[in-house]
Structure formats: structure tokens, C-alpha cells
Amino acid sequence: MRSRNGHPGHSRFWFGTGLAQFLSAELKDFPGRRVAAARLFAVSLIIALASQTLHVPPLGALSILVCLSYDAYANAGQSLAFGLRQLYYLFVTVLIAVLTLVLAGNDPWLLLSLSFAIMALALFHARLIAWPTGIALWYSIPVLYNPDAPAAAIHSALWNIPIIGVLGLGTWTLVHLSIKPQDPRQLLVAGLAEELAAVAAIFSGRLADAGVAGQQKPLHKSAAGGQFGKLRALLGHAELLHPTMRRQRDTYLALLLEIDGLRQLASWLDHSLAADYRAQPISPEKLAVYLALQNACVGLRQSLAAATGSAANPGAVALDEAILAGYSLAGQPSLMTAFWRALQRIAALAGQLQCDPADSGRKAGDEAMAQWRPAWLGYPFWAEHVDSLQYGIKFSLGAILCMLIVQALDWPDINTAIPTCLVAAQTSLGADYRLSLLRISGAAIGGLCAYFYVLVLQSQFDTVIGFALATTPIWALAAWITAGSDRIAYLGRQLGFSFALFVLHDFGAVTDLYLPRDRVIGILLGLVVMGVLDYALWPRRSSVLARQHCIAALRTLAKFTVRLPDPGRLISYTLPLRLAAEKDLAAAQDLLAHAVLEPDARLPDKVRERAALRAIMRDAERLSSLLQIRKRYRLLSGQQFGRFPEQLQQHSLGFDAALALALEQTAEILQGERRDSANQAAERQAQLKRSYAEHHRIDSLPADWVLEWELRFKLDEQITELLGSMQASALNALPER
Structure with a gap:
């Protein structure tokens, strides 16, 4: 096979690489993967042995599918939270399924209508909260698998589904809490200490530039983005295991x-x-500031790394104001001052964590009680989430159609078509196609492994111990693949489920050799039905959705340019905007990875559009970081904006407005509302630079302070350059007339 760019063996399915390169990257060994694979292997083997000894083989296969579908890298808090929440959803599903069967079990058309509405709402809810589609999947097993026998379906809902949930989720949770469990609070503290260590290494590099003995430059430049999202997630996980942390959230x-x-x-x-x-040489006063900053970072890092309680010891940080005063100049904002104030704020916050604050959640709870009317009762809620509603309707309709086809053919062994429609529910056409390919590939490989087991290994063993020895390599292979990235993990899940469905179909030796064939046929049926529906009913093109997420991220970034009155507003104003922008950019990146699988992906306009959107996302991530740095510099560097001359204030506000306008124009270009750019940010930045130079008399300052101002101007120049690059990329993303 030769790809469009001329490289033999390259494929759109393998993310632009050849199959060998893809497998080499996705099957790579590393310590974290060994732990994750060991967990999944232990879960699979335990469930397989339990299903054989307790005589519930068919339920064991579904339990293995449930376990392989969840995060194998979860820490202790995340595992406990996920297991409890999924068990709650499981019992809710049982209640809904039983009520539906009792009320409409003898009326097929009413049963279909209720099932369609229930699964559509379940999918809508899962999409809304970004959670696995467990409710719809579990509901379909007792209700849609055997709709012509309501009594058997009620028995399945009351017994089989709870057994699957308890056996699967219970085993998954216990294994994760037993095999190298990781305390999320310790991970959080270690992550914060790592961040401070990286800052200390950067300061050490500057001291090494100045020739200070005992200092060394970092071997690699650190990434600018940090790991805020990961640490924020760890905080949420830690609150479950350590409830006292909730009062200090x-x-x-x-x-x-x-x-x-x-x-x-x-x-x-x-x-x-x-x-x-x-x-350039560094003055002794500036060197003293750098040394104090480095020592503060090291002290905070060491106290955080050694902390086993809720916080570090702020007494480890000693920042003598006389050292900063010896370097700073009156009225001159400084990057060193921004570093200094930031470390003081960090030390103060670490000190607050040692206190036991009053219940700060009462006010928020009172405000929440005041809003008694749920948002979903209003039309704006449904209008805002219409795409999620269409998503639920579309895939729920696919499951109903597959159930009707299975019943019409009187072929119950292809009922895997029903969960296929629900499992294949993704955000876009490209994501659907990729998951479908992984699903059918995993099912085929799992079926081949099952045939190999029956024809070669099954006759050699006649005990449960022999069964465990014979199936261990397959469970290990499925676990290792599932522990990979999202690009290949689903293949491992389907491999393990297909093998389990075959070898755990009944107690004792396997004789039903038609099962893998019928399972693959059922999957193909589900994929065909959903492929037709997904393409014909509200098709969601990956590139279109990626463009929409880019537009939303740009408009969110435009709000970053607002000047805040004090540092106390950093969290309340900046944090929601930052999370929204990062969420939109991450979604856009995922969508573009799937866009190459869509039918028109190789058209020149689509290729150019994807390249332009990738460039915009790359620049937007960098711009988000620079805008946050600029805001923090303004608030912490000692900049006295209220004392600046009126003309300088106008130039500064004009530059802020130009930045917001440029981002809005870029969003309008992506929307197709304009085909030209009128970026005035560079002109405004030049005016602001001249105004700063005149007011602060930069030419007469010492060399260290000239460098300070050059860096400050460079920050604004980097922002304007990124804006120009993003507007050019947005114009390239437009289709040719």
C-alpha cells in the first residue's frame, strides 16, 4: 500500500505511519504499562476462573468486557470513585429495566418506544458528562436481547446484570486497590514538588550562566505548559480518600x-x-535575587516532597525583602519581582493548608439551594446541547433497528449487533469509523485465538488449573494491548471479550465452534446499520467539529486579555477560561486525528484545512500560555498601572482591545464570516513599546533593567506574531472559491 505522500506501507488508519511503526510504538514496554497490564491480566484471569467454578460462564465474558473497558492506570482514589459510581449506575439501570419490562413487557411497540427514549437519554447523559455509556449498554442486555420473553428478561435484569456488575466492577476495583495502589495525595504532592524542582533548575541555569560555583544548567528545556490538568484531576481523586481535603479545596x-x-x-x-x-553579565544584586529565589524553590520542594500530612512547612521558605529591595527600582516593573511575589503567595497558601478552616462550602450550598429549578427544564439547556441529543437519538435508533433485524432473522447469536451500536457511539464520523475498524479487528483476532485454543490446547487439559494455564497467554496479550494508548486499546478489549465469549460460553469443553463466526457477523451488522445512520442522520464531520472547537477556544482566549484589578481574581476569572480553552483544544486535536478516515478526507481542500487547523491549535496552545504569563506579569511584577500617564494607559488598553479583536477576527474567519484580516495588534504593540520607553526612560537604565524591558517587549511581540500566524492559518483553512 502506498499513501498519498508516497511512503509505502503508510495508512490513514495507522495515523500516518506504517503498520510496523504503529505496532512498535503502541506495544512499547515501560514500567507504568507493566503495572496496568498486570492489573488487567489479574482481573481477566480471576473472572475467568470464577465463571468456571461458579458455573456462570456467559456472564463472565461480559464481566471481562466491562473490566477491560475501564482505565487500567487509575490511582486508588480514582479507582474507588469510578467503581462506586458505576455500581450506582448499574443498580439504577436494573431498576429502570425491571420497571420497563413490568409496564411494557407484553406490548412490543410500547417496549420499543420506551427503550428508545431510555437509551437516548442515557447516551445523552453520558455524552454530557463525558462518561462511559454503561447505562444504555447494560439496559440493552436484558431488555433487547430477549424481548419476546418478558419473564426471562426480568430474571436477567434482576440477577444477570447485578452479577455482571458485581463480578466485573468489584473485581476491577479490588485489583486496582491491591496491585500497587497509588495514593492520589502523594502523587499530587510529588507533582507539585516536581514543578518546583523544574523552576529551581531553571534558576540554577541562570546562575550557571553567571559563573556561580556549584550551579549547573538543566540538560533539557522544560515544557512551558506544566501539568496543571493532571494535578487538578489528582486533587479530585484525593478528596475521596481524604475527605478533610474537601474543606480546603x-x-x-x-x-x-x-x-x-x-x-x-x-x-x-x-x-x-x-x-x-x-x-551578558548579571549584577551582584540580581544574582542575590536569583539565589534567594532558587533557595525558596528548593526549600518548598523539599518540604512538599517530605510532607505526609496535608501541607508543607512554609517556614522552609525565607524571602528577605531587603534582597529584592536592593535590586528593584522605584516604579519599574520587574520579572524578578513577579517571581518573588509568586513564591510568597505559594508559601502563604502552603501555610493556610496547615490550618483547619471553617466550613467554606456553606455559602456555596446556600446559593445552590436558591437555584431550585434545574437547568434541564428550560429550552436554552436543550438548545445548547442539541448535538448531544442528536447523538443519543441516532445511536439509540441504531440499537432498536438491530434488535428488529435480529428478531426478524430469528438468529439470536448475532445479537452482538445491539451493543455494537452503543459501544461504537463516538463524537464524529471519523471516530466511529476508527472504533469500528478496531472492534472488528479485535473480534477477528479474538476468534482466531479461540479457535487455536479449542483445536490445540483444550484437549491437553481437563481441570480448572489446566484451563488457567492454557488461557493465560491470551489474557496477557489482551491485557497488554488494552494497557496501550487510546489508539489501540479498544482492539485489546475486543480481543479479550471475543476470546472470553467463546471459551466461557458454557461450563466445560467448548464445542460450539459457530460462536466466533456469529459474533463477527453481529458486529458487522451493527457497524453497517450505524454507518448508514451516522452518515445519513445528522452526520458529524470530524473536521467541522474540530473547527467549531477551535472557534470556541479562540473566543475564550479573547477574554484572557481583560485587565484584572488584583491577583485575587486570578482563580475566579482565569481558571474557568483556561479550563474551557484547554478542553476545546484537546477535543479539536482528537477530532482531527479521526478526520483522515472520513470519505472526503483526501480532497485537497480537506488536506489543507486539516493542516491549517493543526497550526491554529498549536499556536493557540502557545498563545494561551503567553496570555497567562502576561496577566501574571502585570499583577505580580510591581507594575503600577494607575500611576501611568493617561496616554500610556490608553496605549495599554488599546493593545488589550487589539488582541481581543484579532482573536475574534480569527474566529470569524474560521466561521466563514470574513475572508480578510485586519490585525492591528502589531501596530498597537509598537505604540505601547514607545510609550513605555519614554515614560520609564529605558535607554538610561542599567543593563540588567534594559534586559528586563527587552524580555517584557519580547513577550508582547511573541503574542502578536502568534496572532498573525493564526490569522494566516485561518485564511488557509477556508475553501477555495
Whole structure:
């Protein structure tokens, strides 16, 4: 096979690489994967042995599918939260299924109508909260698998589904809490200490530039983005295992944001200092500031790394104001001052964590009680989430159609078509196609492994121990593939489920060799039905959705340019915007990865559009970081905006407005509302630079302070350059007339 760019063996399905390169990357060994694979292997083997000894083989296969579908890298808090929540959804599903069968079990058309509505709402809810589609999947097993026998369906809902849930979710949760469980609070503290260590290494590099003994430059430049999202998720997981942390959630969030902001600021400095800047001498006063900053970072890092309680010891941080006063100049904002104030804020927040604050959640709870009317009772809620509603309707309709086809053919062994429609429910056409290919590939490989087991290994063993030895390699293979990235994990799940469905179909030796064939036929039926529906009914093109997410991210970034009155507004204003922008950009990246599988993906306009959107997303991520750095510099550097001359204030506000306008124009170009750019940010930045130079008399300042201002101007220049690049990319994303 030769791809469009001329490389033999390259495929759109293998993410632009050849099959060998794809497998080499996705099957790579690393310590974390070994732990994850060991967990999944233990879960699969335990369920397989339990299903054989307790005589519930068919339920064991479904339990294995449930376990292989969940995150094998989950820490202890995440595992407990996920297991409890899924068990809750399981019992809710049982209740809904039983009520539906009791009320409409003897009326097929009423049963179909209710099932369609229930599964559509379940899929809508799952899409809304970004949660696995467990309710719809579990509901379909007792209700749609055997609709002509309501009594048997009620028995299945009351007994089989709880057994699947308890056997699957219970085993998954216990294994995750037993095999190398990780305390999320310890991971959170270690992550914060790692962030501070990276900042200390950057300061050490600057001291090494100045020739200070005992200092060394970092081997690799650190990434500017930090790991805020990961640490924020760990905070949520830690609150489940350590309930006392919930009372201090706001303080923890502020600490995460401050440390991440310090890391962003230091990383930007490290990347922006060119070789000629590094070669310039540093005054003794500035060296003293750098040494104090480095010592503060090291002290905080060590106290965080050694902390086993709720917080570090803020006494480990000693920042003598006299050291900063010896370097700073009256009225001159400074990057060193921004570093200094950031570390002071971090130390103060760490000190607050040692206190036992009053119940700060009462006010929020009172406000929540005041809003007694749920949002979903109003039309705006449904109008805003119409795509999720269409998603639920479309895939629920597919499951109903497959059930009718299975009943019409009187072929119950192809009922795998029904869950296929629900499992294949993805956000776009490209994602549906990719998951469908992984599903059919995994089912085929699992079927071949099952045939190999029956024809070669089954006759050699006649005990449960022999069964375990014979099936161990297949469980290990499925676990290892499932522990990979999202690009290949689903193949491993289907491999394990297909093999389990075959070998656990009944107690004792396997004789029904038609099962793998019928399972693959059922999957193909489900994929065909959903492929037709997904393409004909509200098709969701990956590139179109990616463009919409890019537009939303750009308009969110435009709000970053608002000048805040004080640092206390950083969390309340900046944090929601940052999370929204990061969420939209991450969704757009995932969608573009799937866009190459859609029918018109190789058209020149589509290729150019994807390249332009990738460039916009790359620049938008960098711009988000720079805008946050700029906001933090303004608030912490000692900049006295209210004392600036009126003309300088107008130039600064004009530059802010130009940045917001440029981002809005880029969004309008992507929407197709305009085909030209009128970026005035560069002109406004030049005016602001001249105004700063005149007011602060930069030409007469010492060399260290000239460098400070050059870095400040470079930050604005980097922002304007990114805006120009993004507008050019947006114009390239437009189709040719």
C-alpha cells in the first residue's frame, strides 16, 4: 500500500505511519504499562476462573468486557470513585429495566418506544458528562436481547446484570486497590514538588550562566505548559480518600494555579533567553535575587516532597525583602519581582493548608439551594446541547433497528449487533469509523485465538488449573494491548471479550465452534446499520467539529486579555477560561486525528484545512500560555498601572482591545464570516513599546533593567506574531472559491 505522500506501507488508519511503526510504538514496554497490564491480566484471569467454578460462564465474558473497558492506570482514589459510581449506575439501570419490562413487557411497540427514549437519554447523559455509556449498554442486555420473553428478561435484569456488575466492577476495583495502589495525595504532592524542582533548575541555569560555583544548567528545556490538568484531576481523586481535603479545596486550587503559573513564567524565561542574553553579565544584586529565589524553590520542594500530612512547612521558605529591595527600582516593573511575589503567595497558601478552616462550602450550598429549578427544564439547556441529543437519538435508533433485524432473522447469536451500536457511539464520523475498524479487528483476532485454543490446547487439559494455564497467554496479550494508548486499546478489549465469549460460553469443553463466526457477523451488522445512520442522520464531520472547537477556544482566549484589578481574581476569572480553552483544544486535536478516515478526507481542500487547523491549535496552545504569563506579569511584577500617564494607559488598553479583536477576527474567519484580516495588534504593540520607553526612560537604565524591558517587549511581540500566524492559518483553512 502506498499513501498519498508516497511512503509505502503508510495508512490513514495507522495515523500516518506504517503498520510496523504503529505496532512498535503502541506495544512499547515501560514500567507504568507493566503495572496496568498486570492489573488487567489479574482481573481477566480471576473472572475467568470464577465463571468456571461458579458455573456462570456467559456472564463472565461480559464481566471481562466491562473490566477491560475501564482505565487500567487509575490511582486508588480514582479507582474507588469510578467503581462506586458505576455500581450506582448499574443498580439504577436494573431498576429502570425491571420497571420497563413490568409496564411494557407484553406490548412490543410500547417496549420499543420506551427503550428508545431510555437509551437516548442515557447516551445523552453520558455524552454530557463525558462518561462511559454503561447505562444504555447494560439496559440493552436484558431488555433487547430477549424481548419476546418478558419473564426471562426480568430474571436477567434482576440477577444477570447485578452479577455482571458485581463480578466485573468489584473485581476491577479490588485489583486496582491491591496491585500497587497509588495514593492520589502523594502523587499530587510529588507533582507539585516536581514543578518546583523544574523552576529551581531553571534558576540554577541562570546562575550557571553567571559563573556561580556549584550551579549547573538543566540538560533539557522544560515544557512551558506544566501539568496543571493532571494535578487538578489528582486533587479530585484525593478528596475521596481524604475527605478533610474537601474543606480546603479552594486553597489547594489556588496553590496548584500559583505553582503552575510560576512554572510557566520560568519556562518562558528559559525559552526566551537567547545565547547573547545569557552571555551578558548579571549584577551582584540580581544574582542575590536569583539565589534567594532558587533557595525558596528548593526549600518548598523539599518540604512538599517530605510532607505526609496535608501541607508543607512554609517556614522552609525565607524571602528577605531587603534582597529584592536592593535590586528593584522605584516604579519599574520587574520579572524578578513577579517571581518573588509568586513564591510568597505559594508559601502563604502552603501555610493556610496547615490550618483547619471553617466550613467554606456553606455559602456555596446556600446559593445552590436558591437555584431550585434545574437547568434541564428550560429550552436554552436543550438548545445548547442539541448535538448531544442528536447523538443519543441516532445511536439509540441504531440499537432498536438491530434488535428488529435480529428478531426478524430469528438468529439470536448475532445479537452482538445491539451493543455494537452503543459501544461504537463516538463524537464524529471519523471516530466511529476508527472504533469500528478496531472492534472488528479485535473480534477477528479474538476468534482466531479461540479457535487455536479449542483445536490445540483444550484437549491437553481437563481441570480448572489446566484451563488457567492454557488461557493465560491470551489474557496477557489482551491485557497488554488494552494497557496501550487510546489508539489501540479498544482492539485489546475486543480481543479479550471475543476470546472470553467463546471459551466461557458454557461450563466445560467448548464445542460450539459457530460462536466466533456469529459474533463477527453481529458486529458487522451493527457497524453497517450505524454507518448508514451516522452518515445519513445528522452526520458529524470530524473536521467541522474540530473547527467549531477551535472557534470556541479562540473566543475564550479573547477574554484572557481583560485587565484584572488584583491577583485575587486570578482563580475566579482565569481558571474557568483556561479550563474551557484547554478542553476545546484537546477535543479539536482528537477530532482531527479521526478526520483522515472520513470519505472526503483526501480532497485537497480537506488536506489543507486539516493542516491549517493543526497550526491554529498549536499556536493557540502557545498563545494561551503567553496570555497567562502576561496577566501574571502585570499583577505580580510591581507594575503600577494607575500611576501611568493617561496616554500610556490608553496605549495599554488599546493593545488589550487589539488582541481581543484579532482573536475574534480569527474566529470569524474560521466561521466563514470574513475572508480578510485586519490585525492591528502589531501596530498597537509598537505604540505601547514607545510609550513605555519614554515614560520609564529605558535607554538610561542599567543593563540588567534594559534586559528586563527587552524580555517584557519580547513577550508582547511573541503574542502578536502568534496572532498573525493564526490569522494566516485561518485564511488557509477556508475553501477555495
